[in-house]
Amino acid sequence: MTARPLPAGFYDRPVLEVARDLVGCVLEHEGVSGRIVETEAYHHSEPACHAYVGLTARTSTLFGPPATAYVYRSYGIHALVNAVCEPQDVGAAVLIRALEPLTGEDLMAQRRGRDRLVELCSGPGKLSQALGIDLELNARSLVEGPVRVLPRPAGEAPPTLVSGPRIGITKAVELPWRFCAAGSRFVSRPWPSGLLEPAGTTR
DNA sequence: CATGGGATTGACT
DNA sequence: GTCAATCCCATGC
Numbered sequence: 671m672t673a674r675p676l677p678a679g680f681y682d683r684p685v686l687e688v689a690r691d692l693v694g695c696v697l698e699h700e701g702v703s704g705r706i707v708e709t710e711a712y713h714h715s716e717p718a719c720h721a722y723v724g725l726t727a728r729t730s731t732l733f734g735p736p737a738t739a740y741v742y743r744s745y746g747i748h749a750l751v752n753a754v755c756e757p758q759d760v761g762a763a764v765l766i767r768a769l770e771p772l773t774g775e776d777l778m779a780q781r782r783g784r785d786r787l788v789e790l791c792s793g794p795g796k797l798s799q800a801l802g803i804d805l806e807l808n809a810r811s812l813v814e815g816p817v818r819v820l821p822r823p824a825g826e827a828p829p830t831l832v833s834g835p836r837i838g839i840t841k842a843v844e845l846p847w848r849f850c851a852a853g854s855r856f857v858s859r860p861w862p863s864g865l866l867e868p869a870g871t872t873r
Numbered sequence: 874c875a876t877g878g879g880a881t882t883g884a885c886t
Numbered sequence: 887g888t889c890a891a892t893c894c895c896a897t898g899c
Contacts, residue, residue, distance in 0.1 A: 719880090727895075728894080743894055744894095745881050745892070746879085746894075747891065796881090837881095838881070
């Protein structure tokens with residue numbers, strides 16, 4: 671049987687909670703899917719977030735209802751996928767940064783132009799390419815699809831998390847708002863050894 | 874209307 | 887380690 675997507679209420683919570691809880695869940699688009707192994711949280715109160723500038727044409731999705739996809743173009747080339755969180759009028763989202771491929775690996779490899787499993791979804795630009803997600807899917811529902819997030823498969827234990835600074839930003843670099851499945855080889859970068867820190871022991 | 878800066882990736886020294 | 891590709895959009899004149 672096919673799992674039902676996470677309900678909208680899952681996203682209508684503090685973005686840091688959602689970022690942690692999304693690790694281990696499954697991102698799916700048209701039969702191609704992967705287990706989420708890396709996320710980052712963004713909130714309009716801090717300058718690394720696009721929503722920091724307030725409501726504009728670009729950020730309207732972020733300030734919209736939770737459980738929608740915020741997809742934007744990065745560096746002119748890549749589409750980055752986020753899950754909008756918190757109530758309407760709060761600009762907050764979780765960036766999906768890496769997946770462990772689960773289904774549709776052949777199509778992923780074809781779209782990516784590479785066949786090594788670890789190179790298919792180990793980065794936010796890579797995974798959107800592998801899943802065939804582009805800017806047209808911005809503002810679409812993550813419950814209704816076509817891009818959906820499914821709960822952690824039944825019987826699967828919640829992953830142990832490690833947290834650390836977010837990648838590739840120049841502002842608010844000190845916030846430890848990146849979350850990875852401990853030990854996963856599918857994350858976008860190897861974990862900095864000095865920053866290993868079980869998320870459960872951080873507050 | 875012109876400009877500049879990216880929540881990245883892959884190729885290359 | 888360095889660096890270019892490439893385009894959306896916020897900002898400022």
